[in-house]
Amino acid sequence: MRGVVGFTTTIPVEVVFAGGYVPCDLNNIFISDDNPMQYLEKAEKDGFPKSMCNWVKGIYGVVVKKGIDTVITVTEGDCSNTRALAEILRYKGIRTIPFSYPFDRDRHVLEREIDKLITAFSVKPHRLAQVDREIEEARSTLALLDRMTWSDRLVTGHENHLWLVRASDMLGDYRKYDVMARRFIHGAKSRAEIQGIRIGCIGVPPIVPDLHDFIGSVGGHVVYNETQRQFALPYPSRNLVDRYLMYTYPYGIFARLEDIRREIKERKIQGIIHYVQAFCYRVIEDVILRESLGVPVISIEGDLPKALDNRTKLRIEAFLELLREKG
Ligand code: SF4
8 A cells, every 4th residue: 555654553643644644553444444353364374373462463464464565663662562563574575664662751762763753754844843733733623522521421432432542543634534523523512411430441442342332331431541542642732742752651651640540530530441452461550550540440351353242241330330339
């Protein structure tokens, strides 16, 4: 796919737009496909083990099956598997461009990494400044949509999830995405207020498609999608480097904790559902999260892009019952 630049997780997408390319979050292509299993089957046919995170296999399957020839691979600050994934992609003849978020949030290192991307895509400074200005508008529209979820309670948890998670590439056209989001907001304004226990979902975006809707069906309302909100970077910032320094997801659990605690308070969240992905190293963070949030926490695990299993449904239902009793 000429002109399309794939990436393995949120990157400074402004640079790709400013270079005249179409950014494409490979996770979104995988999970929004009518048949996401085909990408996992392709990866396993090519030798990926069964006992490996299915997001990684999904990304690989999308790149190979869709013929994507350039991929930005985030080798620090996201997934411990990405280096090996980048090696396999290079071996298959795909151009890979490494990008790293500095674990210690060092401004100079991040600046250098962004400069490397600017060079890789031959981006002109004035063009980047223009995109940066324009994309802020889309980001503030998404911030409003997020606010309408927890403050006005007019947006469902699933809608919030979709709008924010897709902000990583804005479906390849940030102006159009902004227009679509504004239309959605306009339509949502005349809705009735959503009732239900205020739930926060934290952790990597769920691979299971029905998590938010199920929570809604048993009396909960997801008013906070931690990582998806981070992907949308919906906060004012002075410049590109600042924006990606404020982004918490790549800088470890302590940066995330600060954000989660603040949002629990602001959004009056009554309980947290921590989603973990099978075979993901981030599962270890659950230990810290459970002890640090000050509200009840339940952890659930997903593996395949399929509906929630009955056992997990029962656990979520029991969790909501407990929150209801607590008042
Ligand atoms: S869920 Fe974990 S293992 Fe899977 S891609 Fe994300 S960070 Fe990597």
